[in-house]
Amino acid sequence: MIRTEEMLLNVGPQHPSTHGVFRLVVKIDGEIIKEATPVIGYLHRGTEKLAEDLQYTQIIPYTDRMDYLSAMTNNYVLCHAVETMMDIKIPERAEYLRILAMELGRIASHLVWWGTYLLDIGATTPFLYAFREREMIINLLNELSGARLTFNYMRVGGVKWDAPEGWIEKVKEFVPYMRSQLPGYHQLVTGNEIFRDRVIGVGKYTKEDALNYSLSGTNLRCTGVKWDLRKDEPYSIYDRFEFDVPTRDGGDAWARYHCRMAEIEESLKIIEQAVEQFPEEGEILAKVPKIIKAPKGEAYVRIESPRGEIGCYISSDGKKEPYRLKFRRPSFYNLQILPKLLKGENMANLIAILGAIDIVLGEVDG
Helix, strand or coil: CCCCCEEEEEECCCCHHHCCCCEEEEEEECCEEEEEEEECCCCCCCHHHHHHHCCHHHHHHHHHCCCCCCHHHHHHHHHHHHHHHHCCCCCHHHHHHHHHHHHHHHHHHHHHHHHHHHHHCCCCHHHHHHHHHHHHHHHHHHHHHCCCCCCCCEECCEECCCCCCCHHHHHHHHHHHHHHHHHHHHHHHHCCHHHHHHHCCCCCCCHHHHHHCCCCCHHHHCCCCCCCHHHHCCCCCHHHCCCCCCCCCCCCHHHHHHHHHHHHHHHHHHHHHHHHHCCCCCCCECCCCCCCCCCCEEEEEEEEECCEEEEEEEEECCCCCCCEEEEECHHHHHHHHHHHHHCCCEHHHHHHHHHHHCCCHHHHHC
């Protein structure tokens, strides 16, 4: 009989597959995980506390650095909360620019996930394809905002700049190109039997588990729950667009993979419609004071980011800085189910399970 003894193993915070400075202390017996303890906080920057000494517009760049793969949605949720408190009506043209920016960012985020997830579990080529298409999106957002990652584009009342000449046409051309690439993605990966063996039935949980752990986004929809704030609690002008909310019933890494790939197609639908409806002229910023002071009171808003439900709570005492600011960060909540998923699993499945959750550590640590 082979005798084994338990061993503590550190996965991260330098491990490339932890997607940031994330440490996971696993107790293993042979190849079987007996216990897994996430250790977070290596990227904590105190965004919410710093915001108490910043004017509302000054806080926007800090939101870029939370979920740095989805900076546009972070920008938006803060502005949306302030606009809700001040009852500001956003100009039509600005609304469309916001939608285009957020949905392009959603596709870019899912492409990063697709490429890096496949890289994590041993496939090199998908990463190259994903970043080829992502580069096109980043170039578009760079033309719009002047930045490639931390965009700082949204403003309370609208957006920082109007779209440059010819930008809308470039976005229009990108949609059919991206659609034409997706069958190749599926041919390369989705039908690959090695990939399927790595993810089907791995990291599985039920709808009840997802709800109990407050999971959102793809991590909730992969259990069959059809919940997307763009549809169920429409904000901005999402109620003007026809699109579906992809779901799967498996609750495993395979189901999460399919949901994200389908979400890329749905974002392309939204972009296509937004480009067609885009106003030829109009203001891009509502009439707001130069120094913004939210009225006394509080507000909480929530939107659908690529990783799930991101919320912003603001408490104001009428000054130019918030009295208190709090973000509900989806990566932080989605990570909570990881110890449950890893218990009793083989070490070989650890990275396949972690990667399928799709966390961004800037958002986990806050």
